Amino acid sequence: MSTFTIASIPKEELLAPGHRMCQGCGAAIVMRHLLKALGRNVIIAHATGCVEVTTTLYPETAWRVPWIHVAFENAAAVASGIEAALKSLKKKGFLSYEKRVKVVAIGGDGGTVDIGLQALSGMLERGHDVLYVLYDNEAYMNTGIQRSGATPLYAWTTTTPAGSVWRGEWRRKKDIIGIVKAHGVPYVATVNFAYISDFYTKLRKAAEIEGPTFIHAYSPCVPGWRYEPHLTVKIAKLAVQTGIWVNYEIEKGVFRVTTPVPKRLPVEEYLKAQGRFAHLTKEEVEAIQKLVDEDIEYINKIAGATLIGPVEKK
Amino acid sequence: MASLPGWRDLPRGATILEPGSSIRYKTANWRVLKPVIDQEKCVRCRICWTYCPEPAILELDEPYTTKSGRTFKVTYTVDYDYCKGCGVCAEECPVKAITMVEEVR
Amino acid sequence: MGKLMPLSGNYAVAYAAKAADVDVVAAYPITPQTAVVEKLAEFVANGELNAEFLHVESEHSALSAVVGASAAGARVFTATSSQGLLLMYEIMHIASTMRLPIVMGIATRAISAPINIWCDHSDFMAAADAGWIMFMAINAQEAHDLVITAYRIAEDPGVHIPVAVGYDGFIVSHTIEPVNVIEKEEALSYAPKRATWFILNPEKPITMGSLASPEWYYEFRVQLQKAIENSKEVISTAFREFRQHFGREYREADGYYTDDADVVLVTMGSITGTAISYAEEARKAGLKVGILNIRLFRPFPEEEVFKHIERAKVVAVIDRAINPGSSFVGPLYSEMVVTAFKRGLDVPIANYVIGLGGRAVLRSHLDLIVKHAHGLSGKKMRDIESHYTFVGVRE
Numbered sequence: 001m002s003t004f005t006i007a008s009i010p011k012e013e014l015l016a017p018g019h020r021m022c023q024g025c026g027a028a029i030v031m032r033h034l035l036k037a038l039g040r041n042v043i044i045a046h047a048t049g050c051v052e053v054t055t056t057l058y059p060e061t062a063w064r065v066p067w068i069h070v071a072f073e074n075a076a077a078v079a080s081g082i083e084a085a086l087k088s089l090k091k092k093g094f095l096s097y098e099k100r101v102k103v104v105a106i107g108g109d110g111g112t113v114d115i116g117l118q119a120l121s122g123m124l125e126r127g128h129d130v131l132y133v134l135y136d137n138e139a140y141m142n143t144g145i146q147r148s149g150a151t152p153l154y155a156w157t158t159t160t161p162a163g164s165v166w167r168g169e170w171r172r173k174k175d176i177i178g179i180v181k182a183h184g185v186p187y188v189a190t191v192n193f194a195y196i197s198d199f200y201t202k203l204r205k206a207a208e209i210e211g212p213t214f215i216h217a218y219s220p221c222v223p224g225w226r227y228e229p230h231l232t233v234k235i236a237k238l239a240v241q242t243g244i245w246v247n248y249e250i251e252k253g254v255f256r257v258t259t260p261v262p263k264r265l266p267v268e269e270y271l272k273a274q275g276r277f278a279h280l281t282k283e284e285v286e287a288i289q290k291l292v293d294e295d296i297e298y299i300n301k302i303a304g305a306t307l308i309g310p311v312e313k314k
Numbered sequence: 315m316a317s318l319p320g321w322r323d324l325p326r327g328a329t330i331l332e333p334g335s336s337i338r339y340k341t342a343n344w345r346v347l348k349p350v351i352d353q354e355k356c357v358r359c360r361i362c363w364t365y366c367p368e369p370a371i372l373e374l375d376e377p378y379t380t381k382s383g384r385t386f387k388v389t390y391t392v393d394y395d396y397c398k399g400c401g402v403c404a405e406e407c408p409v410k411a412i413t414m415v416e417e418v419r
Numbered sequence: 420m421g422k423l424m425p426l427s428g429n430y431a432v433a434y435a436a437k438a439a440d441v442d443v444v445a446a447y448p449i450t451p452q453t454a455v456v457e458k459l460a461e462f463v464a465n466g467e468l469n470a471e472f473l474h475v476e477s478e479h480s481a482l483s484a485v486v487g488a489s490a491a492g493a494r495v496f497t498a499t500s501s502q503g504l505l506l507m508y509e510i511m512h513i514a515s516t517m518r519l520p521i522v523m524g525i526a527t528r529a530i531s532a533p534i535n536i537w538c539d540h541s542d543f544m545a546a547a548d549a550g551w552i553m554f555m556a557i558n559a560q561e562a563h564d565l566v567i568t569a570y571r572i573a574e575d576p577g578v579h580i581p582v583a584v585g586y587d588g589f590i591v592s593h594t595i596e597p598v599n600v601i602e603k604e605e606a607l608s609y610a611p612k613r614a615t616w617f618i619l620n621p622e623k624p625i626t627m628g629s630l631a632s633p634e635w636y637y638e639f640r641v642q643l644q645k646a647i648e649n650s651k652e653v654i655s656t657a658f659r660e661f662r663q664h665f666g667r668e669y670r671e672a673d674g675y676y677t678d679d680a681d682v683v684l685v686t687m688g689s690i691t692g693t694a695i696s697y698a699e700e701a702r703k704a705g706l707k708v709g710i711l712n713i714r715l716f717r718p719f720p721e722e723e724v725f726k727h728i729e730r731a732k733v734v735a736v737i738d739r740a741i742n743p744g745s746s747f748v749g750p751l752y753s754e755m756v757v758t759a760f761k762r763g764l765d766v767p768i769a770n771y772v773i774g775l776g777g778r779a780v781l782r783s784h785l786d787l788i789v790k791h792a793h794g795l796s797g798k799k800m801r802d803i804e805s806h807y808t809f810v811g812v813r814e
Contacts, residue, residue: 016336017341017370023399028368032367069629081445082619085493088488096620097620126474321638327518327628
């Protein structure tokens with residue numbers, strides 16, 4: 001089996017420049033590589049959100065593949081319809097092409113874990129051959145950084161600001177992988193573009209497997225997380241190095257950590273890099289560290305080995 | 315406004331028929347800083363090209379020989395029509411071959 | 420010639436979707452539409468209908484799924500009522516402005532609250548602003564025929580607008596009547612499948628559902644208005660071709676005894692059947708009453724409608740839905756008043772609301788209405804104290 005490296009990334013750009021995503025946008029990096037990984041033979045159903053709005057401002061589109069946006073909460077339902085249509089038309093001999101066309105649904109955390117959860121659940125339960133990609137920037141970024149179910153503990157957002165009564169978001173990130181897994185789908189995985197080979201391997205696997213499959217993509221946001229634009233990839237890497245984000249896959253029920261981290265950085269390194277955590281007290285940072293330690297312990301347990309190691313101060 | 319097409323000439327449903335038509339919108343003027351690639355230092359690792367969000371780094375099949383005699387088959391250049399000056403390329407370059415300079419317009 | 424079968428309105432609609440050889444069905448059950456969904460599932464299960472049947476988890480997803488399927492080039496069908504229709508409402512607007520030829524059956528039912536599963540036209544009327552072509556069937560045969568006609572109209576290259584066919588909940592959806600069922604070959608010869616709208620295809624990548632700023636949005640709304648206006652011609656043609664294929668003639672609106680009527684009673688849906696029966700009796704008793712049945716509600720067939728009211732002394736419009744607080748109260752009433760006023764018809768037009776929440780509409784009610792309307796003859800609109808009356812309600 002040949003290893004995928006940065007040299008293997010296909011050259012063709014299926015996302016055209018000229019889109020309106022922010023300088024240094026993490027989602028832009030996700031989309032660009034998602035398209036490269038999947039190739040031309042896709043049909044995308046995309047939920048309302050940052051990427052949708054910035055890539056399809058009439059009359060300009062950054063997409064070089066067939067793409068449809070309908071509403072905020074129904075990317076999974078629209079994708080279900082497209083998949084059913086292709087199946088039916090193929091059966092009746094009406095499709096002009098023979099090749100396999102993968103239907104991909106894309107949504108942000110807003111359009112997936114909150115308003116889009118019902119449609120996602122329906123699609124997963126019905127067993128459509130659709131790959132759902134969640135690009136998670138941890139808030140409703142397009143409408144101006146309001147909290148979502150995916151907003152992490154203590155993060156500042158405009159609807160969970162930090163003041164004397166509130167200390168940013170007080171609830172933990174919704175376990176969307178757990179929710180998706182509960183539907184018994186053949187493949188779910190988390191990806192982080194700072195680990196690009198893992199990103200491509202998983203996306204291709206998720207597309208190859210007859211769905212439904214689910215990819216949770218980490219997507220840093222410059223204005224929402226409040227950091228300088230050039231640090232997007234650094235922060236993505238820090239997320240994995242501190243154990244805040246674990247790259248893993250669950251294939252037919254088998255759990256596998258795909259990016260082992262022998263020595264973890266303290267979570268403070270990740271938090272202090274982002275303005276959305278600037279209000280945190282020492283106690284709050286310690287609380288987050290404790291929760292991360294517990295999560296890592298659990299992950300190592302189900303992985304059956306210590307793939308994510310202990311924290312080692314720099 | 316007078317030069318924009320009317321309702322009779324537009325494709326139904328706000329459908330965009332030309333893929334990748336966003337190339338018509340040059341995002342160059344978003345920049346405050348612009349990246350400059352030092353071709354002598356560049357080792358053609360592909361990382362800047364990989365992480366540019368636009369994409370605004372072009373991978374050209376243009377061979378290049380450095381003054382020290384290293385030959386490469388490709389050259390990476392910045393597409394200044396679209397570069398928004400985010401600086402991810404400069405930050406990620408492992409040999410610090412990219413510098414962000416203030417843009418004078 | 421088709422097969423004569425005893426079918427409920429719901430089954431008649433299901434048989435029509437089957438004859439049209441739909442490719443994708445996505446529908447969520449809701450009383451009184453459920454039998455449509457069940458029958459279609461039975462057809463697919465038996466191999467009688469070769470379609471993908473999506474067991475969607477809500478009506479919003481039902482319409483979203485058929486939007487996706489239609490955008491991928493498939494012939495689609497969905498059906499709903501009341502709360503389900505309202506849940507789909509967001510997507511209804513999107514379907515019409517995205518110009519997708521979706522066909523939907525609506526077993527008309529009252530809207531909550533309080534929850535009521537019986538017939539009125541509230542759901543149908545609430546959806547009338549969404550830019551769809553909308554028909555109201557009188558009986559099961561019409562429901563069957565109009566669904567097939569809907570494909571002929573929706574998929575016409577000059578139209579590309581989704582079409583809804585309403586039929587009275589329980590009264591038409593559940594009553595078993597003899598229906599001349601159209602077979603697949605005939606249906607496809609009348610409404611052949613030709614995917615002429617914009618379709619998602621990796622060989623020709625397009626972007627559908629873009630963001631249009633103030634510099635662009637307006638033109639697309641105008642396109643829809645012009646298209647739905649122009650669809651009147653295609654609807655006429657479709658009805659003519661239907662008669663040529665199947666022998667049954669439909670018009671956008673029909674008049675019964677309207678040529679010399681003093682009072683023209685305007686009705687939609689199953690009330691029309693009651694009204695015609697009443698009119699025959701009333702005529703024998705010397706009352707010069709005429710019935711105007713509205714079959715096409717959107718685009719509103721003003722010209723055909725006007726032909727039947729221009730000689731009337733009084734126009735009595737029956738509505739089975741209300742728009743509370745509006746200047747018109749009954750939505751059909753508003754269409755009639757505007758149609759008449761635009762053409763300078765200066766006779767009293769009165770609104771009679773009846774049958775909300777499935778309350779029975781009897782011939783005695785119609786008699787009350789006609790006699791009341793008759794009493795308004797000679798009056799000017801501005802001299803009528805109240806233009807609407809709730810008929811059959813307990814005070």
